[in-house]
Amino acid sequence: MQTTQARHEEHFQLSAVSLLRELPEEKLAKIVDCLEVVKYIIREGEEGNTFFIIAKGEVIVTQSTEGFAEPQEIKTLGVGDYFGEKALISEDVRSANIICNENDTHCLVVDRDNFNQMVGTYEELQAYLKEYVEELSRSDERRNAL
Ligand code: WNU
Numbered sequence: 001m002q003t004t005q006a007r008h009e010e011h012f013q014l015s016a017v018s019l020l021r022e023l024p025e026e027k028l029a030k031i032v033d034c035l036e037v038v039k040y041i042i043r044e045g046e047e048g049n050t051f052f053i054i055a056k057g058e059v060i061v062t063q064s065t066e067g068f069a070e071p072q073e074i075k076t077l078g079v080g081d082y083f084g085e086k087a088l089i090s091e092d093v094r095s096a097n098i099i100c101n102e103n104d105t106h107c108l109v110v111d112r113d114n115f116n117q118m119v120g121t122y123e124e125l126q127a128y129l130k131e132y133v134e135e136l137s138r139s140d141e142r143r144n145a146l
Contacts, residue, residue: 041107042098044071048087049112052098054079057105063096066144071097074143088115089133095140 014020014028014035023031042048044064058078062071074096077083087094110118119126 039100040097041100041105042084042094042096044094044097046094048084048094051082051084051088051110051112051115053082053108053110055106055108057100057102059083059105060099060101061096062099063140063143064146066146072143076101085115085129086133086136088112089119089129090137095136095145 014032020028020031041052041059054077056079058076060076061074061083063074065072077098083098084094086092119129
């Protein structure tokens with residue numbers, strides 16, 4: 001039911017899109033079916049070059065797990081928490097999904113160059129994050145992440 005409600009809401013908003021204003025109802029309905037609300041900040045498996053700090057709101061961390069059709073929720077992060085360091089430090093693709101949990105989530109974004117500079121300048125930060133990332137890999141294994 002919630003899906004239907006969401007669709008109605010999107011539909012209502014779509015009529016305010018000047019690009020689509022002239023379309024007949026039937027075509028508009030087809031377009032609505034193709035729409036997805038963007039809540040993903042990070043998608044598992046994608047290449048990533050950014051590090052994030054949450055300034056407002058919350059995000060959910062999910063991950064593909066052996067034996068489950070859907071990515072499983074691992075944890076919730078809030079203001080002051082950060083994410084996206086793993087792909088930068090392990091030079092790997094994104095290892096989990098990061099999804100907005102609130103409509104008004106704001107993140108501060110640091111690109112790879114600035115992240116390297118930040119981490120390079122403060123050695124204790126580098127040591128701390130490296131250790132943390134290794135710990136994440138171990139907990140991924142424990143929960144049979146794919
Ligand atoms: C987890 N496993 C994996 C979190 C954030 C910062 C620190 C935990 Cl220091 P990425 C996906 C991001 C990943 C991490 C974040 O998701 N993440 C986790 C896990 O158990 N990733 N593989 N928990 S929240 C978190 C510790 O930041 O970085 O670039 O993208 O792979």
